[in-house]
Amino acid sequence: MARPLRPDFIIVGAPKAGTTALHSALALHPDVFTTTPKEPKYWLCGDAPPPHWVGPGDAHSQQEWVWRRRDYEALFRPAADRQVRGESTPFYLWSYPAHRRIAEHLPEVKLIAVIRDPIDRAYSNWMHLWSDGLEKEPDFERAFHLQAERIDRGWAPFWRYKDLGLYGRQLEHLYQYVDPARVHVVRYRDIVESPVETTDEVCRFLGIRTGLVHEVPRDNARAYASPAGAPPSSARPSAPAPGPASSCAPRSGVRPPYRSSTSSRPAAPTGPSSPRTPAPGCCRTSPTTSTCSRS
Template sequence: MERRRPQPDFLIIGAPKAGTTALHSALAQHPQVFATTPKEPKYWLCDDAPPPHWRGPGDKHSQKEWVWRRTDYDRLFEVAPAHAIRGESTPFYLYSTSAQRRIAQELPGVKLIAVVRDPIDRAYSNWMHLWCDGLEPVADFPTAFRLQDKRAHDGWAPFWRYRELGLYGRQLDHLYGLVGEDRVLVVRYRDIVDEPAATVDRACRFLGIEQGHVGHIPKDNSRTYVEPGWRPKVLGPVVRGGAWLAQFAPPEVWRKSYPPLLRRLSGPGDHHRPRLTPEQREQLLPAFAEDIELLTKVSGQDFSDWLSTSSRGSFQERAERLSEPA
């Protein structure tokens, strides 16, 4: 039997805060799937060279965990069982046109899963993730959203690009030109929440493996909400300073010291995570309306519901609504 080259058979390529972690965790339960650890190697964002020197809060620590050497990347797949299909999930691949080109050139047979979410809800969840981690210094989402271009100019990493990460029409149009539509599966976040078993089975059909093995998708990686006030004003700079210092220490040092800081930042109790108001959504819609139209055109699916001024809430909120008795 010919030995397979240690590389992925599928990639979950995006988008960040759109359910990629949930889908990755679900597929990892399948007996015919091998999923890498770490989940997000980020290899195809690099070019066999270290990642750029991003300058946003926490960026330098984060990039220490990027797998940028091909030998290290291949090693992630060497331990996969011979029968398993192998995959990894780096949600920034969809956003990065250079990563798309590298994947198309180096992995001519790989299958790609793109998970997309209402781009305003996605951007808000992205901001919420960074705010609750103590890394986002701006307590008002619309204000932080407007800072994207300045932050990009200043060298902040892709995760800070609240608008650009949600331009799926442009991203998929570029990707289809490289690999063709038959190698790409577009999955909607709402289907992961509303129809988890059917959505996993759809992914399994696309990957050519047995259906019916996974009936549950784990909760997404949401954060405990941090209310604006003295805690983020006092402790936020401490967290950001610690994340900056962490670049000079092994990653496990920050992983041990960070959770206690985060607990102090969030404070006691389970704080309510506010939704975006209809007025806030209406202000943000022009940033995405044209791309939503393009996405509908290139994908053949209807995404006009994203033009609504109503927020759909977090993964947990939506799952709880579904579980309520009729």
């Protein structure tokens, strides 16, 4: 009997937290099938065309959405019978309606949430859009506080530097619809420092063989691009020294080597625009748990 055309697992988020790296690592596994495109965004849509976001670059992004059910199901048709099938849309974790749709239509799917220090994630998000020529605000803190204005103007979710990092609230809501036993939380820092071991943990969660992925491909991080003419507060920040309260990964956007490192790091910058100061409402990953706690 043919299997239903649907995913067995979904990497649900978060954006700029290592989802592309994990997706690419799983794609190397012979027991895994991943979709093309990587981010179909189907469960954001509810069988309707995507919203007409009007932010810079949003119209182009909308062309990549797979919003018809038949087109979404067709993505999984090439999978072999022995393979678990997955897709990776990092905005599902942020989208409460997506939680409900996934729970209703995919009652057995396994979900993987990759989380990162929310300030580092937000800075990487800003740097991604700046490097692509879409973000026009050269100061990170000012751009961060433009979120409400940009939402009112109809910009897409990728511009929500703050909201995309509220993992505590997002996971709490997700657990109302999906059994926590079917949700595996991965920290970005673990992907960076223990890539093979972290991938094997995900494989065990998916019920497939371990020890078959020997590297994690570099993710889609953008190289640091200095904002021309920016004030000193927008200079490239440095990561703090390693320790229990350190961030999950450097926030600069430079691709880190996916191996353990014990090298010392310079101290974080100080000043009004340092991204080390949590913004109101943000949450921070706990060094002792896989979820996060609100500041």
